[in-house]
C-alpha cells in the first residue's frame with residue numbers, strides 16, 4: 377500500500393522528522409527485524425551489489441542516514457543510458473516481498489542489461505524502515521495521520537490538484553524524500569522511463585491483491601494485464617472487481633482511475649514518473665511522462681507466508697524481459 381496523503385500531514389511530519397533523527401541514533405544498534413523470514417539489509421545489499429562487481433553496473437548513494445551505522449539509500453543502473461526499465465521496491469519497510477524477490481532473482485535483472493535494456497534499479501528504497509519493519513522512515517506509527525511520510529513523496533514537485541499552476545506542497549516531507557525524488561527526476565532525463573514497476577504489498581488487504589496502472593498509457597494496458605496474470609499464476613488471489621479502500625474502482629484486478637474517474641494522483645513516486653509536467657525550483661518543466669507505470673499490491677497475510685509473497689514478486693522480476701518486450705510492442709502500436 378503506497379498512499380501518502382502528505383499534503384495533510386506535512387507540518388506534523390517535519391516536526392517528527394527532527395525528532396526521528398534522535399530516535400534513529402538511539403536505536404541504530406537495535407536488533408534487526410528478521411522474524412518474518414526476510415533477508416537482512418546487509419544480505420540484500422550484497423546480492424544487489426553483484427550487479428556492480430560481476431556485471432559492471434553503476435551504483436549511486438542517494439542518501440545516507442546521519443546516525444552512526446545509518447543505512448544508505450542506493451540505486452544500481454546499467455552503464456548504457458536511454459529509454460529505460462525502472463524497477464522500484466521497498467518504499468515501505470513492512471513490505472519485504474519486493475526487495476527479497478529482487479535479491480533472489482538478481483541474475484534475471486543482470487540479464488536485462490546483457491540483452492541491451494537500460495535499467496534503473498531502486499530495490500530497497502527505505503532501508504532504515506526495512507530493518508525495523510516500520511512503514512515510514514521517521515516513525516514506527518503505521519497510520520499516515522500520525523505524521524509518517526514516505527521516501528517517495530513527490531507532492532512538492534507535482535502540480536496542485538485544482539489549478540495545476542503551483543506545486544501541491546511547499547516543501548519535501550523529509551531529507552531522504554528530497555534526495556530520493558530529486559535523484560529520480562535527474563536520472564529520468566538520462567534514463568527516460570518507458571516501463572516502471574513498483575513492488576508493494578498491502579498489509580490491510582483481506583480480499584486479494586490488485587495492480588495500479590498509471591502513466592500516460594494507463595487504461596487497458598496489456599502489460600498490466602500480464603502482471604496480474606503472473607500474480608494469479610503464483611497463487612496470489614487477485615480482486616476481480618469492487619473498490620480499494622480509497623474508493624478506486626478495480627476492474628479485473630487493475631486500478632487505473634481514482635474514485636471520481638480521473639487519473640490516479642496520489643503524490644507518489646509513481647505519479648512523479650507518470651507526470652507530464654513537474655515543478656523544479658518553482659518552474660514548470662516537462663515531467664518524465666512514463667507511458668506504463670505498474671504498482672503491484674499483493675496481500676501481506678499479516679506478515680506470514682513470506683515465501684508465497686516473495687514467490688509472486690519473483691515471478692514478475694523473472695518476467696521483466698518479456699514485460700519490457702510486450703511494452704515495446706504496445707507503444708509501437710499506439711503512438712503517444
Ligand SMILES: [Zn+2]
Pocket residue numbers: 377378467468471576577
Ligand atoms: Zn507500500
